[in-house]
Amino acid sequence: HFFVCHLLCCVVHWKMSATPNSSAFPTETAEESVDVLKNTLPALPGYSFEVLKGRRSFRKRHCFDYVNGVPQATEVRSRPPEVIQGLLRTNTVAMQQAHPTWQGLDKKVLRFFGYYQEGVHECPKENARIHRVVLQFFLEDDTLLMSEPHQENSGLAQGTILKRHRVPKSLDGEQYYTLDDLDIGVDLPIYGKVVHLVDCDAFTRHFYHELGRGVRPVEGYPDDPFVTQRMQSLSRSAARKALDPDHQEMKRFHEMSAGCSNKTLQPTAAEREAAQDFFKYDRQVLRFQAVWDDRGTMHGEYRLFTLLFFLADKTLKVIEVQRQNSGHDPFPVFIKRQRVPKTRTPQADSNLETMSTRPQEYITETDLAIGRTVSLMGREMLIYNCDGFTQKYYRSKYGMSDFSPLDVTLPAKRVSRRGPPPHMGFGSEEDSLASWNSLVLKPPKDRPPHLGNRVLRFGGYLENQPCRRMLLVYFLSDDTVGIYEQAGKNCGTVAGKFLQPQRVKKPIPGNATLTQSAPYYEALDFFVGAKVNINGHILVLDMTDEQTVRLLEGVPKESSIPEVNTVLKRLREYVAVRFTRATDAFRALDRNHDGVICLSELGAVCKELDFPMTPGELAALISYLDVNGDGVIDYNEFVGKIHPQAYVSELEVDPTGTVTASERTTSPVFQQRVDSAALTAEDERVLRLFREKLLVQHSVLLDTFRMLSQRSSDARIGVKEFTETVQTTLAMQVTPVQLRSLIRQFFPSPQSRLNFKEFVKVLDGAPHFLRK
DSSP: OHHHHHHHHHHHHHHHTSOTTOOSSOOOOHHHHHHHHHHHSOSOTTOOSTTTTTOOOOSOOOSEEEETTEEEEOOOOOOOHHHHHHHHTOOHHHHHHHSOHHHHTTTOEEEEEEEEEEEOOSOSSOSEEEEEEEEEEETTTTEEEEEEOOOTTOOSOOEEEEEEEOOBSSTTOSSBOOGGGOOTTOEEEETTEEEEEEEEOHHHHHHHHHTTOOOOOOOOOOOOHHHHHHHHHHHHHHHHSOOOTTOHHHHHHHHHHTTOOOGGGSOOHHHHHHHHHHHHSTTOEEEEEEEEEOTTSTTOOEEEEEEEEETTTTEEEEEEOOOTTOSSOOOSOSEEEEOOBSSOOOGGGOOHHHHTTSOOOBOOGGGOOTTOEEEETTEEEEEEEEOHHHHHHHHHHTOOOOOOOOOOOOOOOOOOOOOOOOOOSSSOHHHHHHHHHOSSOOOOOOOOOSSTTOEEEEEEEESSOTTSEEEEEEETTTTEEEEEEOOOTTOOOOOEEEEEEEOOBOOOTTOTTSOSOOOBOOGGGOOTTOEEEETTEEEEEEEEOHHHHHHHHHSOOEEEHHHHHHHHHHHHHHHHHHOSSHHHHHHHHOTTOSSSBOHHHHHHHHHHTTOOOOHHHHHHHHHHHOSSOSSSBOHHHHHHHHSGGGOOOTTOOOTTSEEEOOOOOOOOOOOOOOTTTOOOHHHHHHHHHHHHHHHHHOSOHHHHHHHHTTTOSSSOBOHHHHHHIIIIISOOOOOHHHHHHHHHHHOSSTTOOBOHHHHHHHHTTOOGGGOO
């Protein structure tokens, strides 16, 4: 202002002092010069010349000043008259254009108060919840803002519910809420919530009054059931806490600390006893082991606890014994340390006014003992044990002596393991069990071949249709069975595959569909004369080939010697009791009177003796009785093995051993004897017994000879090899006299060495002159 005034005065003085004859500038008045200067100055605040006319002081106006050092109010000077006249000449239209509506209504907000209801389901305390909200309407752009005031410990997400924006009246969004839609008592649907307005502030009422319309009277908020119940609960809890407005306890404490002799302030007998117990039993705790059996209720359990009784203040603490995989969270304390009442207060007697004056009995150490049941907060716990300090305390103070613990262990639970479900018959059983053995399905592993690609072939026929010939093939590589039907005359069937190669289960009782767990057929289950049940079809095997016979010799069937000896013993008793002569017994056993006893006839005799035998055991018995190896038992063999007088046991095998029962063939026995070259009776008996035992242990003579000659380099045996093999490899229990007799028969001279043919001749009992 000072600069402008100074510049203005300079210009005016220069104009007034200019000569009239000057031609440098045109002639102008002072007012014109001011207008020119006004147009040249920038349009900034403070450069207005209307306020400068007639003013000499540009200080800030004030009404308080100091006069003679005394503060007092001075007269407020008004604006000059010319300024006021200029302001009155202001155009209303121009002012409206200079100040639009949004600028005039800026920062002007109408505020309403209301609420909306929220449904509460499955709650016994309330069925609806009242939410109080504040609705703000901004006049400048007709936007709404809704918020919910925060309440302490409400547990709700309160605050801004609806952000500021124009709110549509409906979902189509064509119309929006305006100033005319708001009033007390109006329901406003806002995005699914119906807000009911009950009040507004003073500015809102004044604003509507200036517009020429009023608002409705104030309405009240409805009662919230939960808030009402909560306030009642808080009032009860506040009444329960007795206040001490005069601080009598604190005054009593300070006076007693100062040694006041007032008798009314002296400690009571209970307080002195509590203080004595504190100093006497501080940090002394009785420990008990208890069990809570709650299995009588729904979802009840059998849980173990530790009771800690503190002698210093007669308080009790309960800790749960954590067990592995119990299903409970490892809470450190089950019942916190406190004085536990003996009985629970019933709900009907829980009066707040009389509860503090009602006498209460608490659990003490006299209520705790092994075998007693104590009620802890409504839980019946049985004490079954205590520690050494507790026993010492009760023994010294109460004279108790019996502290035998109780056995509270539960019997072990039987966990029943479910087996795999029965096979449905579709696909292989191994493939179906893959989903049972593992959640991640894996294909079953192939069985490793143990005998290469060899097969066993058997010929047979169906029992109910003998005209239908079948070829059974057993694959040793994977234990699968395949059956192929052969072409026959006038059978009415087509030859071809009868059963695709697969593992076949053995029939068991109650498993007609072969879906239950059952063993599979193995190689030892197939032999000539066997009847096999293949999926309900009875197949009788009556023939085989030479390759199968050789394979079966390599994989012999085993039967224990005690079973064979038992049958022999019963057979001898049967013959001795029923027959007086061996001839009569042989004729009775020979059912078809062909002069020999075959396998079927011997099996029928064993069945009559109530000792049924398997085909393998019968084959082992035939192998023992059949000396010459022709497959049947003649009269001489029967008398020599069955008749008691001919029964010898000097070279019997070990009872724990086994007898190999495979089909074998031996060389024919030489019946001609030469008296001049005959050996003594003892030598013949030793050779016969050696031959029998050798054939029992090794059915093939070639294998036996290979064992005897494995220590030599010329494929022959001598005295040394024969002696070592008999004593070590064959492990025969022969006496030195019997061994010398065998050496004398096999080797006429110490330098003799025998090949396989010479060994067989000697073993068959040939005379000495035929051994060349």
